[in-house]
Amino acid sequence: MxxxxxxxxxxxxxxxxxxxxxAKYAAEFDAPNLVHGVVVNSAIAKGRIKSIDTSEALALEGVLEVFTHENRPGYTWLDKHYQDEDSPPGSPFRPLNSDKILFSMQPIALVVAETFELARYAALLVKVEYEREPHSTDFEANISNAYKPKKYKSTPPPDPRGDAEQAFAAAELQLEEVYSHTAQHHNPIEMHASIAIWQEDGSLIIYDKIQGVQNSQEYISNAFGVPKEKVQVYSPFVGGAFGSGLRPQYQLFLAVLAARELKRPVKVVLTRQQMFSFGHRPTTAQRIAMGASPDGKLQAIQHNAFGETSTFEDYNEDVVIWPGVLYHCDNVQVSHQLVSLDVYTPLDMRAPGGTTGTFALEIAIDEMAYKAGLDPLEFRLKNYTDTDYNEGKPFSSKELKECYRQGAERFGWANRKMAPRSMKKGHQLIGWGMAHGGWEAKQxxxxxxxxxxxxxxxxxxxxxxxxxxxxxxxxxxxxxxxxxxxxxxxxxxxxxxxxxxxxxxxxxxxxxxxxxxxxxxxxxxxxxxxxxxxxxxxxxxxxxxxxxxxxxxxxxxxxxxxxxxxxxxxxxxxxxxxxxxxxxxxxPAKEQQKYSSYSHSATFAEVQVDEDLGTVKVTRLVSAIAGGKIINPKTARSQILGGTVWGIGCALEEHTVMDNHLGRFINHDLDKYHLPVNADIPETDVIFVEEKDEIVNPLGAKGLGEIGIVSVAPAIANAVFHATGKRIRRLPITLDMLM
Missing domain, CATH: 3.30.365.10 (Aldehyde oxidase/xanthine dehydrogenase, molybdopterin binding domain)
Structure with missing residues (x-):
């Protein structure tokens, strides 16, 4: 058998x-005569370098070179070749390319020395004079300058259906609100690191922290004009990435540059603070206008998103596709515009666009359910769809109703009292909330x-x-x-x-x-x-x-x-x-083109909110997942638990604070960038709903990395409303919002 x-x-x-x-990670490999590089970052957010004095650093015995824009060697810098596999439209950032400063903590020099300690000390001796220019990093102050990009990195916003504006104006039940969150950073445990080993035949061996070794290979081949067959990249283990390793980061380029010039193996490891100098989930604001009939049928949805991007690339996400994927509504209009700021280009971060778009939509749905006087789960069932209206296609499979049923049963949703502030335990207000989400299942x-x-x-x-x-x-x-x-x-x-x-x-x-x-x-x-x-x-x-x-x-x-x-x-x-x-x-088989394939989730959350202090604790979570065939239930459960933990962080803790005076993220370390710890995580039930899909791929598996996070934050936000009667539309939800 x-x-x-x-x-x-x-x-x-x-x-x-x-x-x-x-198990060896990128920075743990070794090579004979290995030397170390330490990056020097800019102190300003915009302007130019007037002078850069490296003499004190170079005077130290054991310092081999300080690479800057003034002495960098020539290399290929052509947009059409230089863009990596995950590049958004625009002109990618080029380390040490000129004296121009485009964002705070931009890499402006690489100090290479015989030891890491010496390189780090020498980096402190590099003296830089700047010519400052006024920078612009305030998202809200610049939202009036938002623009529609000429080209989208992800899916272009779906075309309008029906007449959403007229249907909204005619609807008896109306909701119009703005939902927002600030920037968030990935913070994987493993720091971004690269080791570049130059060979006598002109080839390169590279160890890199990356989510795609062939992307790093292509990037280096094109940036330096080296034949691809002469670039070999290894990354056998990755200590977390969550999207931060999709694009090659600047330490890779600098390590290769130094190794080629010095003819020595070079290791460059970024610090935790430097990990905040590239890529993040972008600050986003979303206006949702929703109309419904008195019996709770959706009649109109307008979902207009504004997301930050850099001045040199147009980064965007699938923030506004979700009304057409998750609900039946005949009148829908969506848009996604960009706000250009003097920051590094944002970067895909676990469930990019899904985490952001679902958070806003699912809170708005909860609000509309209350306007209609319906239980939030009943409201969702009333507006259920078996069709992806963005594509006009049926789903290859969809067991969301079974996620609802099993999740609600496990959670005890039937015992929920509808009225806010109606459930209490001593000084603790008890809230029960739910949300659902989807994530595209691609092959x-x-x-x-x-x-x-x-x-x-x-x-x-x-x-x-x-x-x-x-x-x-x-x-x-x-x-x-x-x-x-x-x-x-x-x-x-x-x-x-x-x-x-x-x-x-x-x-x-x-x-x-x-x-x-x-x-x-x-x-x-x-x-x-x-x-x-x-x-x-x-x-x-x-x-x-x-x-x-x-x-x-x-x-x-x-x-x-x-x-x-x-x-x-x-x-x-x-x-x-x-x-x-x-x-x-x-x-992918041609048959797949006839269908739309998504995994689905239903998350049920219980919170306790201190009536006097406003502190929020998540005390129970149930996550029901329809993800096709589950290949390994053990590792699959870990994926959903990881997404759930991150969803708690999104809802209650994670945000990066921009000091607009300096144009710099100021909580750029794990001391001040708050993350969930063990004590924050409650008993969590993960349910895998049986789902057979013979269309999605030969395995029938849909993937689980993203679906575990998308519906967690809105479920918690909805539970906070149920507990307190206060509707919070900005993440993270902090106690000052509830006191």
Missing amino acids: KENYTGKPANRVDGHAKVTGT KEAAAKAVLSPEGKLEVSCATADIGTGTYTVMTQIAAETMGLPIEDVSFKLGDSSLPKSPLEGGSWTVSSVGSAVKQVCEKLQEELLKVAQKNGHEIFKDAKPEEISFANGRMFLSEAPAQSVPLLEVLALNEGKPLEAEVSAK
């Missing part, structure tokens, strides 16, 4: 390496290679990443099950740019994309085994076709005659002692 590994909990295959410290093209050794050991490889999500493990499970091999005889290799092509590890598409390639390459390997058997006159398989063969327990057999099985080792022995290899590139 065949061993089924998918759909069952499995320990991480890389777990032992991680807990014993043998992207990905390739994989499989090698089956004469000893029956299978290695499958792809240049994808594992950012802590369990990629190593689920790919091993898929390969072992498909080939009918014991899981201990299967290994998966990733994080090497020379491996088969992979999309970036993000967007919740890795299992769907790379997993499909792994399944297909194993199926191709099975065809190769059949050819070997037939070529060598194996009677059992003489006239068999590939679809008539099955594999289980390390054996090969005709599906209709499992008793006549042959060990794979016996078939492999017929291949003259050589391994069998196969390689495929898996693409």
